[in-house]
Amino acid sequence: MVAVRENLEGIQADIEQAAERVGRNKEDIHIIAVTKYVTIERAKEAVSAGITDLGENRNEGFLAKYEEIRDRASWHFIGSLQSRKVKDMIHQVDYIHSLDRKSLAKEINKRSQQTVLCFVQVNVSGEESKHGLAEAEVESFIKDLAAFEHIRVVGLMTMAPHVDNPADTRPLFKKMRLLRDHIQKQNFDHAPCEYLSMGMSNDYQVAVEEGATHIRIGTKLVGKEQ
Numbered sequence: 132m133v134a135v136r137e138n139l140e141g142i143q144a145d146i147e148q149a150a151e152r153v154g155r156n157k158e159d160i161h162i163i164a165v166t167k168y169v170t171i172e173r174a175k176e177a178v179s180a181g182i183t184d185l186g187e188n189r190n191e192g193f194l195a196k197y198e199e200i201r202d203r204a205s206w207h208f209i210g211s212l213q214s215r216k217v218k219d220m221i222h223q224v225d226y227i228h229s230l231d232r233k234s235l236a237k238e239i240n241k242r243s244q245q246t247v248l249c250f251v252q253v254n255v256s257g258e259e260s261k262h263g264l265a266e267a268e269v270e271s272f273i274k275d276l277a278a279f280e281h282i283r284v285v286g287l288m289t290m291a292p293h294v295d296n297p298a299d300t301r302p303l304f305k306k307m308r309l310l311r312d313h314i315q316k317q318n319f320d321h322a323p324c325e326y327l328s329m330g331m332s333n334d335y336q337v338a339v340e341e342g343a344t345h346i347r348i349g350t351k352l353v354g355k356e357q
């Protein structure tokens with residue numbers, strides 16, 4: 132497999148160019164290395180290569196890697212999260228990207244003694260197979276989260292459909308940005324909603340052009356080995 136460092140350099144160069152095309156600052160774009168397909172060793176290699184943020188989509192993988200790496204990285208939970216599993220990971224995780232229902236918010240709020248930074252997941256494409264709230268539900272959902280003292284909505288997250296031409300995802304990413312702007316403008320105390328978690332191996336350049344602050348990259352950065 133290609134060294135993570137080498138992949139990272141290519142991705143950083145792409146990000147820099149994409150940011151420059153639209154007048155954004157590359158420092159505002161965080162790369163989350165998604166390590167769900169790879170070993171703990173490969174995740175450690177990513178950290179040694181300069182990655183500061185790691186993402187996992189299942190409790191088991193998350194906890195196994197967390198045990199070995201701990202505070203050498205910030206931890207992002209990016210997969211759909213079952214309420215009954217919240218208690219096992221809530222003290223280890225730094226960001227949850229998949230808040231998509233009130234029952235989950237309630238459980239997070241109950242199990243944590245401190246503020247949990249969350250992204251609200253939006254199903255912006257409307258595909259049935261995708262998790263997340265419909266665009267029209269997002270604002271009232273976020274308003275209702277004010278009832279949960281430990282939840283802070285730092286942004287919105289989406290997974291775009293996989294398409295052959297990444298440019299086809301642009302309208303969806305743009306919709307996400309406008310929705311983020313709309314929520315952010317309301318200055319909710321519990322929901323500053325400044326971030327946009329969107330863009331994966333296939334479409335991160337378009338996502339950066341459309342305002343992504345957190346891109347989640349697995350295959351293209353650390354590869355796939357499991």
Ligand SMILES: *Cc1c(COP(=O)(O)O)cnc(C)c1O
Pocket residue numbers: 165167188209210290331332333347348349350351
């Ligand atoms: C797997 C996964 C990614 C990374 O996907 P790649 O295409 O391998 O970059 C990003 N976000 C989520 C939510 C994922 O499950």
